[in-house]
Amino acid sequence: MVSVPARRKRATIHDVAVEAGVSRGTVSRVVNDEPYVSASARAAIEAAIEKVGYVPNNAARSLVMQRSQAVGFIVHEPHSLFLEDPNIGEILLGANTALSDADYQMVCLIIDSERDTARVARYLSGGFVDGVIIVSARQHDPITRVVEKLGLPTAFVGHPPDLRDLPFVGIDNRRSARDLTERLLATGRQRVGMIAAALDRDSGADRLAGFTDALGERFDPALVASVPLYAYAAGVEGMRELLHRSPDIDGVFAASDAVAAGALEALRDAGRSVPGDVGVVGFDDSAWARRTQPPLSTVHQPASGLGAGAAELVLQQLRGEATPVGGLLLHTPIVWRASA
Amino acid sequence: MVSVPARRKRATIHDVAVEAGVSRGTVSRVVNDEPYVSASARAAIEAAIEKVGYVPNNAARSLVMQRSQAVGFIVHEPHSLFLEDPNIGEILLGANTALSDADYQMVCLIIDSERDTARVARYLSGGFVDGVIIVSARQHDPITRVVEKLGLPTAFVGHPPDLRDLPFVGIDNRRSARDLTERLLATGRQRVGMIAAALDRDSGADRLAGFTDALGERFDPALVASVPLYAYAAGVEGMRELLHRSPDIDGVFAASDAVAAGALEALRDAGRSVPGDVGVVGFDDSAWARRTQPPLSTVHQPASGLGAGAAELVLQQLRGEATPVGGLLLHTPIVWRASA
Incomplete structure (x- = not known):
């Protein structure tokens, strides 16, 4: 057992400026793709960025833009059921594909305990996501209260009976x-x-x-x-x-x-x-x-379509568009095999 | 189909200050639990926070603190396999429990396409997570290069053969x-x-x-x-x-x-x-x-233990502790049933 090097320090805009021999403001203009930077300064800065390994901090940008370009996907299930449930995986992947198509990062959050609930609530409050998809919400779910209070664009897969007016996609x-x-x-x-x-x-x-x-x-x-x-x-x-x-x-x-x-x-x-x-x-x-x-x-449960549909409801809200009231119900054909 | 109200605007510290009739600086001191605020101002501010529904923006805090209190869990699998793989669910839950115990939020990110790779790389670069667990990395995986470049505390479940010196937990x-x-x-x-x-x-x-x-x-x-x-x-x-x-x-x-x-x-x-x-x-x-x-x-594959072990390796790095070189190998007993 020997130690490995401790966490490397992240390169800052200051490191780039020192390396390129320019001001931090000039570096900032290049990073943010603004005009009024000479070609030679731009070349020096780009070389310096490469050399020091600088990557812009998007958490900082999200503070300025008030956008994280991420959407949370919250699964509220006991562990045993998460593993047994045949739909969650397909719902997750359906949502991931739809969000990916719109260039949003899906972040999946699992709630398994009271402590998880409190921590996920803090996370949602923290500006890390622009919207939320909630699967398996129960009545009086504290997470539902949190997204309501924050006014976060939200869509449910299925829907808790006490919140009929929030957008959802489900089956009858x-x-x-x-x-x-x-x-x-x-x-x-x-x-x-x-x-x-x-x-x-x-x-x-x-x-x-x-x-x-x-x-x-x-x-x-x-x-x-x-x-x-x-x-x-x-x-x-x-x-x-x-x-x-x-x-x-x-x-x-x-x-x-x-x-x-x-x-x-x-x-x-x-x-x-x-x-x-x-x-x-x-x-x-x-x-x-x-x-x-x-x-x-x-x-037949259209699991992938449920995920994609919920993602679309969140994206509509993020684009400032209207969402259907009363939710979307997808078709569920009977598949008759041999057990009856 | 009727539209629902558009996205509600998030309450700011300014809204709280206006409501309470105090300066933004005073609100800030209350929010950050600093001294030198009169009891009456504190009471007025707390009432105003409740009324306008203000929630501190942790993305902003994470900018200052350089900590998000979140750890990414990256699954790099084709969709079909993600659904079939019997281990991923248990690895995920094992990691979630261990991170939850340490009060970290686990955020699961799925990589299914080239585009997902690029977007997840941007997300990791963005300061949204303090560390990363990577499952199913392949040789020459671009995500591995990204976490190396960023110096993000990382642990692999299994490990790509081209990166023997990064911390991992696996089986022989x-x-x-x-x-x-x-x-x-x-x-x-x-x-x-x-x-x-x-x-x-x-x-x-x-x-x-x-x-x-x-x-x-x-x-x-x-x-x-x-x-x-x-x-x-x-x-x-x-x-x-x-x-x-x-x-x-x-x-x-x-x-x-x-x-x-x-x-x-x-x-x-x-x-x-x-x-x-x-x-x-x-x-x-x-x-x-x-x-x-x-x-x-x-x-027997100790899937839950692999997730918990990888989480512990990331937590060790976040605490500035040494991690074992060469990784951890968990025990895999043979379970003999009836098929041979």
Whole structure:
């Protein structure tokens, strides 16, 4: 173990001026591309910049310009879910591409704890970003209050129910869930249940509401198991509970593909065939849907489009343009495979 | 479609001063917690801050302090791989937790294109981060040159072979691959091949070298298929190629679990049983390893520890402490399941 050289000192405009033998003002005019600098002074300064390794400090510029040319992408998820969620990665990349096209730097911030919340709030307050995309906001989310207070251009992927008037892009979870459940019922299943997940979010609550809509008077609360997260392990648990409560169950709407994959495992363990004994449908059309045995019938979630759409809503605000009130809802086709 | 109010103007120290009926200097002293302000002026200023919604601009402070209290986490991956890679999420979260513990904000930056590279380089040059963690750097990576030039405290997860003297945390891919291949050979397999992946990275090249080490004189280049990415689809392709070239193959080391999962699909399609006809081993011990049928024998990759370790190397530099020369190598136990 030997030490490596300590942090090198950053070259300043002063170092350039000394090296070039000119005033700092002249260096500043060259750096900022202003006129009235002789060709020889410009050449000397450019050589000096190269030699001392000077790079303009954009944090300083952002102070003057009040612009950082960066947009925050905030993910508010427990760690375990961040790793399991099939959509976050695609939403992130969809947003990155759209922001990159507009020459904005996307900076992704993860909130996993109370302390993270406070620190991200400070960061947002600090002028480091010009706008924010928020994924997975919950009701009464302190981050939502911070962006409101700062007046930062913001867009949500999905949207907390208590903030209907902020721009968002999402899908109609309720309608998608209703359509999918109706499709499952149309295959002739008699005892159709649901593994509901994440009921503290609009997506989770809306999927359950859509399921209830489709069943109408046939709705039986004993056929609904509620699990906290859109996760594989939660799906295993939820399916076991449903099998325990209603051994005659013959159809299941799992609130996500990961939940459905877990349900398939529990059904396999219980000796039930899919789709023979029990028809199973998921939600998301993620990588899970194509890799389970059998592959899942599900709803396609336009994850990349959600990210790109949210980025566009922030960019519209940054350009001073109007954004649609009530948000954008993207289309969610049903993809029918072999699990129901 | 109706427009929502345009971006609200951010409250300034001037607005606070007007509201409180004091000078900007007095406001500044209160904001910066300096003495010599009367209790009544302080109370009036605090009320005014609350009323106009003033928040101190930390980009301005970072200019003065030369500190942003943020550390960049740079992922240099093609989009498709970012979504497939089982380690990046855990590395990211491991780093986030360690930086959060030290009260640093982690900002994740994704590089997917040449344009992203240039923009991230500008961002790093701009004083927005105090240090950088780089994942998946390649040889001659321009971002590596940028952080060197800036003298930014940096740590790599893994490390480009052309920069042996920068701090890194990694695993001994060569030794791990050799140990795993020896274990596979010890099961009695006679024709053992490899699906090598990502040979432009140290990890990919080292895993192939370890495989070669283990086989010694028995090494047969015809039994190595090379694929560009650590990805499921690449595994399907690579296994098909090996089966085509050497139908008598009875053992396969896949360069990652995702590659191994793809290999299992190709073997299933070809009517080969695993581990009966062909023994398959992977690398990573990711979620893939527990979900394939049969579950994978593999090498455990301490992904969260890699992220936390890289964060600690950056924090050491920020505190002016020495970092270990030659990097840190974490332990990688073999996890033997049912695929070989």
